[in-house]
Amino acid sequence: xxxxxxxxxxxxxxxxxxxxxxxxxxxxxxxxxxxxxxxxxxxxxxxxxxxxxxxxxxxxxxxxxxxxxxxxxxxxxxxxxxxxxxxxxxxxxxxxxxxxxxxxxxxxxxxxxxxxxxxxxxxxxxxxxxxxxxxxxxxxxxxxxxxxxxxxxxxxxxxxxxxxxxxxxxxxxxxxxxxxxxxxxxxxxxxxxxxxxxxxxxxxxxxxxxxxxxxxxxxxxxxxxxxxxxxxxxxxxxxxxxxxxxxxxxxxxxxxxxxxxxxxxxxxxxxxxxxxxxxxxxxxxxxxxxxxxxxxxxxxxxxxxxxxxxxxxxxxxxxxxxxxxxxxxxxxxxxxxxxxxxxxxxxxxxxxxxxxxxxxxxxxxxxxxxxxxxxxxxxxxxxxxxxxxxxxxxxxxxxxxxxxxxxxxxxxxxxxxxxxxxxxxxxxxxxxxxxxxxxxxxxxxxxxxxxxxxxxxxxxxxxxxxxxxxxxxxxxxxxxxxxxxxxxxxxxxxxxxxxxxxxxxxxxxxxxxxxxxxxxxxxxxxxxx
Ligand code: G4P
Numbered sequence: 001x002x003x004x005x006x007x008x009x010x011x012x013x014x015x016x017x018x019x020x021x022x023x024x025x026x027x028x029x030x031x032x033x034x035x036x037x038x039x040x041x042x043x044x045x046x047x048x049x050x051x052x053x054x055x056x057x058x059x060x061x062x063x064x065x066x067x068x069x070x071x072x073x074x075x076x077x078x079x080x081x082x083x084x085x086x087x088x089x090x091x092x093x094x095x096x097x098x099x100x101x102x103x104x105x106x107x108x109x110x111x112x113x114x115x116x117x118x119x120x121x122x123x124x125x126x127x128x129x130x131x132x133x134x135x136x137x138x139x140x141x142x143x144x145x146x147x148x149x150x151x152x153x154x155x156x157x158x159x160x161x162x163x164x165x166x167x168x169x170x171x172x173x174x175x176x177x178x179x180x181x182x183x184x185x186x187x188x189x190x191x192x193x194x195x196x197x198x199x200x201x202x203x204x205x206x207x208x209x210x211x212x213x214x215x216x217x218x219x220x221x222x223x224x225x226x227x228x229x230x231x232x233x234x235x236x237x238x239x240x241x242x243x244x245x246x247x248x249x250x251x252x253x254x255x256x257x258x259x260x261x262x263x264x265x266x267x268x269x270x271x272x273x274x275x276x277x278x279x280x281x282x283x284x285x286x287x288x289x290x291x292x293x294x295x296x297x298x299x300x301x302x303x304x305x306x307x308x309x310x311x312x313x314x315x316x317x318x319x320x321x322x323x324x325x326x327x328x329x330x331x332x333x334x335x336x337x338x339x340x341x342x343x344x345x346x347x348x349x350x351x352x353x354x355x356x357x358x359x360x361x362x363x364x365x366x367x368x369x370x371x372x373x374x375x376x377x378x379x380x381x382x383x384x385x386x387x388x389x390x391x392x393x394x395x396x397x398x399x400x401x402x403x404x405x406x407x408x409x410x411x412x413x414x415x416x417x418x419x420x421x422x423x424x425x426x427x428x429x430x431x432x433x434x435x436x437x438x439x440x441x442x443x444x445x446x447x448x449x450x451x452x453x454x455x456x457x458x459x460x461x462x463x464x465x466x467x468x469x470x471x472x473x474x475x476x477x478x479x480x481x482x483x484x485x486x487x488x489x490x491x492x493x494x495x496x497x498x499x500x501x502x503x504x505x506x507x508x509x510x511x512x513x514x515x516x517x518x519x520x521x522x523x524x525x526x527x528x529x
Contacts, residue, residue: 034074091439112145131246392436
């Protein structure tokens with residue numbers, strides 16, 4: 001009974017956006033509504049400051065903040081909301097992709113002036129492929145920006161979404177008068193005073209009422225009536241089922257900085273956003289309501305205090321009740337483990353908890369047993385699917401710069417890879433180690449952390465690789481596969497899990513290789529089935 005009730009009141013989601021669109025500001029305003037923080041400015045931005053790519057203190061600062069903001073939980077009208085942080089910086093995109101495996105829905109923030117930007121496109125594509133329900137929030141309406149209809153068009157075209165506005169702006173920038181809330185049928189007038197937490201709302205059940213003209217002026221009222229008519233003509237009315245299936249995306253307009261349109265977004269969110277959803281494992285679909293606990297690791301944070309080799313593994317609870325000090329099976333190692341001090345996350349602090357429910361995230365202290373993607377159960381042998389590795393974009397040989405510290409280097413590399421900072425490939429030909437990353441920044445992060453946390457020094461050497469492709473032979477003993485192994489030997493490597501990978505040096509090579517060996521399938525994602 002209690003399990004069902006707790007599941008029903010949980011909403012776990014992520015906010016995605018291109019850097020600077022307003023993710024941090026919106027998060028902060030949502031927390032203010034939940035009473036989880038008292039003042040603006042309490043949530044620190046986790047972005048890497050511009051031009052800070054070689055400033056290691058900046059990297060550490062960012063890491064420190066991202067522990068504090070990894071999970072922000074608060075209560076709003078009896079609903080327990082968990083916001084999972086997603087780094088906007090493209091060099092940390094892989095982190096964000098993994099976090100998206102642990103959310104049940106997302107809010108996409110778009111800057112009204114900049115429209116759809118590169119990172120938004122990539123992240124929305126991942127959500128679309130997984131049918132994750134999305135709500136769009138168009139931010140910075142207090143500034144001059146694109147015409148609302150034009151922007152809705154752009155969102156449909158570039159992001160491949162089917163939108164339906166649930167609110168609509170009255171004017172914009174200098175002329176921004178407020179928002180008509182189509183969902184609640186009322187008007188919210190813009191005062192431009194960010195200290196006003198809750199704006200005054202005025203019920204408008206009949207758009208033809210002269211009160212509207214008095215409130216926003218005749219011209220704006222006339223335009224609004226026309227625009228709303230147009231909306232009814234162009235866009236399908238909101239349908240909750242379609243939204244939950246990822247087939248329709250409601251849109252809200254507002255200004256996070258001015259705390260405007262945020263309450264409307266939140267009220268609608270708690271009403272329509274999905275509670276924790278079932279998740280596919282390699283053996284079956286697991287439902288949150290099942291009695292037995294299960295969950296998976298989607299993020300690992302390591303060594304915040306270099307004096308203690310301590311890591312925090314973030315586990316999303318998929319089913320059952322997680323209990324402190326109960327023995328759970330770590331499926332990959334087939335070992336039972338107990339956790340005496342699991343952390344639950346609140347706005348900005350973490351606390352030890354005795355029980356947690358599906359949708360919640362628990363932070364488990366770990367001395368090096370966990371890898372991203374690991375599954376915990378009460379004994380069932382199964383593995384949650386859906387945490388893929390993508391081909392890195394940058395590749396370099398990593399060399400040991402201090403032969404006296406070989407062990408430290410190996411341990412450091414091993415742990416950083418488990419944490420998901422980068423991927424390691426070992427060449428079949430000569431055992432040399434290659435590091436692959438999503439962004440150039442990671443090489444510096446690795447070098448810095450190896451030195452400061454493990455006392456090891458490394459150097460890099462360039463390597464011409466375009467993409468890493470995971471290999472799926474149709475027939476292991478087939479002649480074609482044998483020939484492929486012989487001819488391409490120089491370009492073959494094993495990833496950290498021992499899977500065979502082909503390191504293609506150009507898109508041309510990749511294409512030619514695939515043509516020559518059609519029975520050897522090459523995949524740019526590790527989890528291709
Ligand atoms: P991010 O997490 O998505 O990267 O964005 P963040 O919230 O940090 O916002 C980026 C910038 O946009 C910030 O300004 C923030 O104040 C501003 N901003 C956010 N929402 C609104 C809005 O509704 N209207 C306007 N006009 N600006 C908005 P900054 O100058 O880069 O930083 P700060 O010094 O203000 O913190």
